Amino acid sequence: GAVVSQHPSRVICKSGTSVKIECRSLDFQATTMFWYRQFPKKSLMLMATSNEGSKATYEQGVEKDKFLINHASLTLSTLTVTSAHPEDSSFYICSARDPSVFGQGTRLTVV
């Protein structure tokens, strides 16, 4: 079946640094991928829709300059959290194809 691979699964970074999260479709091409954020014991919040070869579409309230999304190929989308702060600590998860297929998620901790 279709598989989406997300890396890293966990990352700890210092305040002010940037962190890149990768989302790869392993056995299919994904012109569209979705990035979600999940706070502890909360639901998934759609952050943006990543479109191959064009700009991402961000949801209302999501800072474009803070959360940079690049969908450079049909199998790879990246989310970069720039100048991370402790309040950016969260679980980030990508999906493709419906979203029936999710990546494993990335737990980001900013210290």
Added chain:
Amino acid sequence: AQKVTQAQTEISVVEKEDVTLDCVYETRDTTYYLFWYKQPPSGELVFLIRRNSFDEQNEISGRYSWNFQKSTSSFNFTITASQVVDSAVYFCALRPNTNAGKSTFGDGTTLTVKP
């Protein structure tokens, strides 16, 4: 606007009991998809089922079954003879059947199955 309501925040059952997780949705779209996902403590989201709004047939997969009632906008999920490994957070989601369709998730139901 879309909305998915999972009124049960937490459910606790004893192993082998049957348990039903409720999901009620709101949408103005005439065609849409409904999903259920399982999120175990490890965090990854596991896809369980996708149902097209045109198909109101109930579905059974092993110990899992789903009851889709379009008239009441509900898509309930039943686990029969629950097991400890079923302990997880379960999410119901709705997506309109368009190219730009965005999924809306419910707040999730935390199921704890005690031995």
